[in-house]
Amino acid sequence: MMEAIKIGLEIHVAIPTKTKLFCSCNAYNEQEPNMSVCPICMGFPGSKPMLNAKALEIAKSVANALHSDIAKTISFERKVYFYPDLPKSFQITQLSNPISQGGFIELQSSKKIRIRRIQIEEDPAKILHEEDYSLIDFNRSGRPLLEIVTEPDIFNIDELKEFMNELKSILYYLGIDINTELKADVNVSNQGERVEVKNITGLKDMINAALFEIKRQEAARASGAIINKETRSYDGANMITVSMREKESDEEYGIIYEPDLGEYSIKNLPIIEPTYTNKIAKELAEKYSASEKLIIEQIMFDKNALQLINKFAGTYKINIVISAIEVLKRYNKTLDDEKFEALLIAISKNVLINSETINDIEQGKTIETSSEIDESLIDSAINSMLLENKQLLKDYVNNPKVFNFIIGQIAKKYNASPKYISTRLNILLPKFVAGK
Amino acid sequence: MNSIEEFYSLEKKSGYAESLFNDLSDINSRLNAFLNITRISGQNYPFSVKDNICVKNVETTANSKILKSYLPPFNATVVERMLSKNFDFIGKTNMDEFGFGTFGLNSERTPRNPFNEDYVAGGSSSGAAIATAVLKYHIAIAESTGGSISAPSAFCGVVGFTPTYGAVSRHGLIDYANSLDKIGLMSRSAKDIRYVFDIIKGPDNYDSTCIDIEKRKMQSDEGKGAKNTIFIINQINDLLDESVKSHFSGLVSKLENMGFAIKTIDFNLLDKAIPTYYIISMAEASTNLARYTGFKYGLKNNEFSKDYNSFFTESRSNFGTEAKRRIILGTFVRGASVKSKYYSKALKVRGLLIAKMKEILRQGFILSPTMPIMTPKIDDANSLTPVQNYGLDILTIPPNLSGFPHVSFPYDYDKGLPMGAQLISDHFEDYSLLDFVENWENSFKYQFKYNLGSI
Numbered sequence: 001m002m003e004a005i006k007i008g009l010e011i012h013v014a015i016p017t018k019t020k021l022f023c024s025c026n027a028y029n030e031q032e033p034n035m036s037v038c039p040i041c042m043g044f045p046g047s048k049p050m051l052n053a054k055a056l057e058i059a060k061s062v063a064n065a066l067h068s069d070i071a072k073t074i075s076f077e078r079k080v081y082f083y084p085d086l087p088k089s090f091q092i093t094q095l096s097n098p099i100s101q102g103g104f105i106e107l108q109s110s111k112k113i114r115i116r117r118i119q120i121e122e123d124p125a126k127i128l129h130e131e132d133y134s135l136i137d138f139n140r141s142g143r144p145l146l147e148i149v150t151e152p153d154i155f156n157i158d159e160l161k162e163f164m165n166e167l168k169s170i171l172y173y174l175g176i177d178i179n180t181e182l183k184a185d186v187n188v189s190n191q192g193e194r195v196e197v198k199n200i201t202g203l204k205d206m207i208n209a210a211l212f213e214i215k216r217q218e219a220a221r222a223s224g225a226i227i228n229k230e231t232r233s234y235d236g237a238n239m240i241t242v243s244m245r246e247k248e249s250d251e252e253y254g255i256i257y258e259p260d261l262g263e264y265s266i267k268n269l270p271i272i273e274p275t276y277t278n279k280i281a282k283e284l285a286e287k288y289s290a291s292e293k294l295i296i297e298q299i300m301f302d303k304n305a306l307q308l309i310n311k312f313a314g315t316y317k318i319n320i321v322i323s324a325i326e327v328l329k330r331y332n333k334t335l336d337d338e339k340f341e342a343l344l345i346a347i348s349k350n351v352l353i354n355s356e357t358i359n360d361i362e363q364g365k366t367i368e369t370s371s372e373i374d375e376s377l378i379d380s381a382i383n384s385m386l387l388e389n390k391q392l393l394k395d396y397v398n399n400p401k402v403f404n405f406i407i408g409q410i411a412k413k414y415n416a417s418p419k420y421i422s423t424r425l426n427i428l429l430p431k432f433v434a435g436k
Numbered sequence: 437m438n439s440i441e442e443f444y445s446l447e448k449k450s451g452y453a454e455s456l457f458n459d460l461s462d463i464n465s466r467l468n469a470f471l472n473i474t475r476i477s478g479q480n481y482p483f484s485v486k487d488n489i490c491v492k493n494v495e496t497t498a499n500s501k502i503l504k505s506y507l508p509p510f511n512a513t514v515v516e517r518m519l520s521k522n523f524d525f526i527g528k529t530n531m532d533e534f535g536f537g538t539f540g541l542n543s544e545r546t547p548r549n550p551f552n553e554d555y556v557a558g559g560s561s562s563g564a565a566i567a568t569a570v571l572k573y574h575i576a577i578a579e580s581t582g583g584s585i586s587a588p589s590a591f592c593g594v595v596g597f598t599p600t601y602g603a604v605s606r607h608g609l610i611d612y613a614n615s616l617d618k619i620g621l622m623s624r625s626a627k628d629i630r631y632v633f634d635i636i637k638g639p640d641n642y643d644s645t646c647i648d649i650e651k652r653k654m655q656s657d658e659g660k661g662a663k664n665t666i667f668i669i670n671q672i673n674d675l676l677d678e679s680v681k682s683h684f685s686g687l688v689s690k691l692e693n694m695g696f697a698i699k700t701i702d703f704n705l706l707d708k709a710i711p712t713y714y715i716i717s718m719a720e721a722s723t724n725l726a727r728y729t730g731f732k733y734g735l736k737n738n739e740f741s742k743d744y745n746s747f748f749t750e751s752r753s754n755f756g757t758e759a760k761r762r763i764i765l766g767t768f769v770r771g772a773s774v775k776s777k778y779y780s781k782a783l784k785v786r787g788l789l790i791a792k793m794k795e796i797l798r799q800g801f802i803l804s805p806t807m808p809i810m811t812p813k814i815d816d817a818n819s820l821t822p823v824q825n826y827g828l829d830i831l832t833i834p835p836n837l838s839g840f841p842h843v844s845f846p847y848d849y850d851k852g853l854p855m856g857a858q859l860i861s862d863h864f865e866d867y868s869l870l871d872f873v874e875n876w877e878n879s880f881k882y883q884f885k886y887n888l889g890s891i
């Protein structure tokens with residue numbers, strides 16, 4: 001059966017290099033407009049582009065991570081159009097010999113979303129539109145961009161979300177923060193011709209644009225209209241897409257080979273090894289019989305968490321390691337291995353972890369563990385609390401949340417581990433309820 | 437001794453620089469060699485720079501109105517290297533706008549032949565050749581895309597050397613067609629060229645197509661061509677003026693007497709060279725010229741209230757006629773619907789041409805007259821149609837299109853006007869061309885009408 005909805009993506013992300021793609025200007029100077037510029041990125045006569053090898057290295061690593069066929073030699077093309085943000089009036093991009101072709105990202109369902117091509121290109125300058133004039137900031141001009149083009153293999157919004165999440169995670173582990181600057185064109189066809197939605201910024205708008213387009217095309221079809229090949233633009237403020245042009249008047253870029261760069265062999269460039277967090281989560285979950293979902297939540301966008309799990313799961317129960325990681329996140333702490341281990345021990349021994357204890361661990365103080373707490377003290381505390389306060393018991397029958405209230409009260413009073421209290425309470429409470 | 441060593445060995449009278457400046461300004465008002473002249477100290481050997489090569493804070497326009505009063509913020513690598521060896525920059529030389537021309541006539545100030553002012557000086561490096569023909573001690577930094585060094589060198593009776601593509605950094609060269617542009621030299625002797633070529637050649641951090649020719653020569657088996665064999669292509673016979681033909685056969689006999697083995701050979705692709713060259717060069721030129729929008733440098737358009745398209749259109753009306761023609765043709769040949777018929781096909785033919793020429797050059801040099809015609813009068817050249825004009829580049833285009841080094845050298849005089857022949861060698865065999873010309877100079881005396889600055 002033909003799929004009703006087909007979505008293909010063209011995703012642009014900034015490559016995190018220190019310098020720009022073709023010159024040695026700082027690529028990420030956000031301080032002062034037009035301060036990170038030179039004759040090359042301003043397109044001055046006589047200047048020539050010099051390719052940044054680090055950008056190639058990162059692009060090659062992405063291609064490798066997405067199982068894409070890496071080209072032996074790459075070359076560049078000039079895409080010519082006139083716009084004030086384009087200093088040379090052409091953009092140096094890749095067409096015939098991109099970084100790589102083919103590849104895929106595998107979803108949880110083991111469905112593969114195919115990648116068509118991966119290429120690098122230069123970012124134009126930034127235009128700031130004011131009320132009756134516009135300003136241009138060339139700091140961004142020549143920043144390296146990575147373009148990832150997929151096949152139209154995404155069939156619904158859930159797949160779109162999962163694909164983007166997975167891609168984000170892969171890129172995150174290669175050092176690319178997709179959140180800073182994600183631009184995309186989203187191609188949507190809903191049982192008709194392909195409609196390309198351009199100028200989308202950010203993941204949220206990608207989803208909104210796709211959703212809008214699916215519904216718009218459905219409604220159009222329902223009313224008997226024919227969906228033609230078309231380019232539309234996303235209006236983020238109103239969350240709608242607006243027609244730019246019908247495909248018949250396809251844009252003419254007069255693309256030619258970039259003679260100033262020639263051909264580059266990328267065969268010998270080093271690769272940063274990829275990390276597939278969903279695969280790792282699955283393996284860890286099986287190995288330690290833990291929840292895959294719990295693990296993936298921790299490691300998808302957290303290199304540190306993955307490192308800690310790899311280092312300490314096994315020696316400590318994986319749930320303890322995850323609890324410890326959650327503690328770090330909650331209190332926004334980073335601990336060295338020794339102190340992290342102290343935290344693991346504390347949690348294993350049911351020590352109540354609050355801002356005080358975590359500070360003690362951070363400062364290397366020894367933590368009083370629950371083994372030193374008089375266990376009968378906790379039992380009698382529970383007993384007296386329940387005996388003295390009949391209302392609590394009544395409430396518990398109607399509202400089990402009271403359980404947590406009791407734990408909280410006692411934990412506070414005796415500085416004891418909530419887990420331990422909870423174990424005792426589980427034993428003692430039914431007796432009281434039955435006794436009543 | 438080369439003329440640079442000779443210059444430094446001579447004692448200069450006081451006021452030498454001043455009188456040189458005055459004489460040069462005077463003659464320049466007639467011949468239009470320079471677009472601007474800089475006063476020099478007189479202590480250092482002077483060099484001129486074609487106006488499409490950037491000299492920091494010196495007006496550099498590629499002789500185009502659209503770059504009027506542009507002061508580059510940096511020196512071209514060649515200029516930087518010359519200055520670091522204490523050469524004195526003497527001025528920017530006249531040229532066809534952006535290098536678009538064979539006779540120098542696409543310039544608001546018509547360059548004139550120093551041997552007879554009614555005749556063309558050749559282009560596009562017109563001023564470089566005139567300056568070399570009038571100044572006793574001087575070397576010209578010129579540039580060739582399709583013959584812009586050879587043609588004016590031949591018409592002005594000087595040695596014009598175009599190195600292997602990539603031998604000299606193009607950083608600071610205002611692009612005409614990047615895959616074809618080469619910076620080269622003009623002088624009154626091959627010895628001077630050798631001396632200066634050693635200074636300016638070699639890799640550069642600002643041009644990734646720039647190579648080390650000696651290293652490349654060692655690494656490859658290229659350039660093993662026999663140094664005493666000269667090929668003459670059969671297909672050029674029908675292209676030459678009768679008068680050129682007879683002078684050229686005189687040269688061939690002389691070379692035979694000097695001990696060279698002269699052989700004839702077929703080169704069937706010769707007639708494909710011109711369309712191939714013009715398609716590629718115009719396609720690249722039209723993209724290079726896209727950046728001139730009256731926005732950031734050169735002639736500025738202040739009509740900021742206009743929409744982008746009108747603003748760009750108005751700014752770009754300041755290109756000259758030939759530049760406009762090449763932008764239109766160049767934009768056409770790379771258009772999506774015809775690209776495979778023109779641009780992509782031209783790239784393929786270029787590959788075939790290179791391979792075929794290389795086959796010949798592995799066995800020896802290729803020699804021809806530099807130009808198929810006798811030096812034309814300015815009026816006659818002005819009345820040529822563009823297609824007739826482009827056709828006259830038939831002999832200089834093949835080595836330029838293929839990146840082979842070549843040199844044009846004076847070999848005869850006719851009614852007081854010099855004639856030039858062009859010798860081509862294999863890639864990286866640049867020095868064997870200079871060896872050849874030095875050898876030629878041992879038995880042939882170049883003539884000059886002016887010797888400004890002689891001591």
Ligand SMILES: [Zn+2]
Pocket residue numbers: 020023024025036037038039040041042142
């Ligand atoms: Zn820059």
